[in-house]
Amino acid sequence: MAEESVTIRKLREQFADRVQVLPTPADGMDTVKVKREDILDVCMFLRTDGDLDYDLMRDLTCVDYIHEKPRFEVVYHLYSIYYSHAVRLKVRLEERDPAIDTVTGVWVGANWYEREAYDLYGIKFNNHPDLRRILLYPEFVGHPLRKDYPIDKEQPLFEEREETKGVR
Numbered sequence: 001m002a003e004e005s006v007t008i009r010k011l012r013e014q015f016a017d018r019v020q021v022l023p024t025p026a027d028g029m030d031t032v033k034v035k036r037e038d039i040l041d042v043c044m045f046l047r048t049d050g051d052l053d054y055d056l057m058r059d060l061t062c063v064d065y066i067h068e069k070p071r072f073e074v075v076y077h078l079y080s081i082y083y084s085h086a087v088r089l090k091v092r093l094e095e096r097d098p099a100i101d102t103v104t105g106v107w108v109g110a111n112w113y114e115r116e117a118y119d120l121y122g123i124k125f126n127n128h129p130d131l132r133r134i135l136l137y138p139e140f141v142g143h144p145l146r147k148d149y150p151i152d153k154e155q156p157l158f159e160e161r162e163e164t165k166g167v168r
Contacts, residue, residue, distance in 0.1 A: 005030050006051055006085070007052055007087050010045075010049060010051060011032060011045075011046075014045055014049075015041075018034070018035060018038045018041075018042075019032050019033065019034055019035075019038070019042065020032065020033040021033075022090070029077075029086050029087065030086070030087045030088065031087070031090065032088070032090070033092075034089050034091050036091050036092075036100050039091055039100055040106070042089065043103045043107075044106055046078060046087065047106050047107070053080045053083060054078040055079075055081055055082070056078065056079045056080070056081055056107070057076065057078055057103070057106075057109055058077040058079050058086070059075075059076075059077040059113065060075065060076050060077070060114060060116075060117060061113075061117065062074055062075070062117045062120070062123055063075065064121065064145065064146050064147045066147040066148060069094070069095075070093055070095070071093070071098075072093040072098050072121065072123060073092050073093070074091045074117065075089070075090050075091075076089040076090075076091075093123065098121070098122055098123050098124060099123070100124075100126065101127060102114055102125040102126060102128040102129075102131075104125075104128060104129060111128070111130065112134065114128055115128075115130070115131060115132065116134055116135065118133070119133045119135050119136055120135065120143055120145040121143050121145050122142075122143035122146065139155075140155055141153075141155060141156065
């Protein structure tokens with residue numbers, strides 16, 4: 001059995017039963033399941049602990065498990081530039097309340113990733129500084145990466161807004 005990484009050891013020590021270490025996937029990255037209410041505490045710990053120093057959020061994405069409960073999974077990919085180690089955090093969210101705390105206070109770059117997840121999946125990030133669509137126009141109805149989004153859905157047309165006239 002492989003020796004436990006410093007990240008996993010420290011997460012177990014700090015959060016005990018509030019995190020669940022998942023089996024190591026084929027890519028070898030430490031993967032941890034976190035409860036929705038603990039995401040901010042876990043991220044702040046990973047960012048500020050001197051032995052971990054996860055100073056870069058590489059990515060945040062979402063998965064729609066349409067036939068499972070909880071339906072959605074928010075996935076964070078974090079990296080420490082100094083220590084060259086990575087960790088993946090996974091948080092499951094119910095369809096009836098797809099909301100989680102923002103981590104923009106931990107990594108400012110999370111702003112854009114969270115807006116993308118909001119735009120395409122409808123995940124709400126509590127206390128986000130500017131949660132609005134980032135890829136689609138404001139009048140767009142729905143979230144096109146959800147697996148139940150109808151592929152033949154017609155979207156409303158919109159008049160060219162004053163602020164975008166002449167911009168190409």
